[in-house]
Amino acid sequence: MNKVTENMENKTVFKVFFAWHEKKKEQWLRKMSNDGWHLDRVGFLYYRFKKGEPKDMIYKFDFKPVRRKELDDYITIFEDAGWEYVSRSGNWYYFRTEAKEGLIPEIYTDNASKLKKYKSLLSLLVVLTMPQIYFFTMMLTRFRNVPPYSLPVTFLYALILCLLVYGIIRISLIIKRIKQDIRE
């Protein structure tokens, strides 16, 4: 699934990570930095890197609907804590810091705040999915044979819906795990 465009200084990689693949993405970006490719910009399904000295960089992603006028304050708190703001994609903010003595620093240090992050991600997913389920049902029942109804369209739509529902399940499981940690 990877497509790479590369020259000496820059490299763009097209890669799909889902919201429940945070750990995988962290590891991948860390390995890229260790190879001297440092993340420069994130977009929809692509990652752009800049060539530099190899460094052991730890990446963390925050999901946060931040208002424009709060953005400065938000990023300043991360920078003060030793994190560099790299890029954003939608409500996802990418930060990195250099690994020290093998320690992996965290941006979330208690379960209550971690829980909030995944709850707001979950509510966004639910808000996105619910109307789609409604439209899909309408398409299958009332608007059969009305364009854009066709087998490929229905199939594609069903696939996207399955992915969204699967996402909701995965994020709910993450939330469940954090809740269990809180109770212990």
Next chain:
Amino acid sequence: MNRIKKLSPLTETTFYILVSLLEPLHGYAIMQKVINLSNDRIHLGPGTLYGALSNLVGTGLIIPGEPNKQNSRRKIYIITKLGKELIEFEVNRLEEMANNGKTLLGKKGV
């Protein structure tokens, strides 16, 4: 009082952030103060701190203050009257817990 009972118990993180703000501080100063108060036990991550600050502002326990001139990039926060009342309530509650714990442990001769 009912409002305060609803907000109690505070998480350890929230409690420490709230007591830190008995003097006006910006985010980074809060992190430093909490490290000191907790004898290096609690290092607040920036995600946790930012989230806690917006929640505390949302519930009216702290308010963002006037940005000071030397440090205009950093927003300053200060505790409200409600925030202080909540701390008092929490301190009494924790004292009761600590005292009961101590007394009962003592009785068993541990």
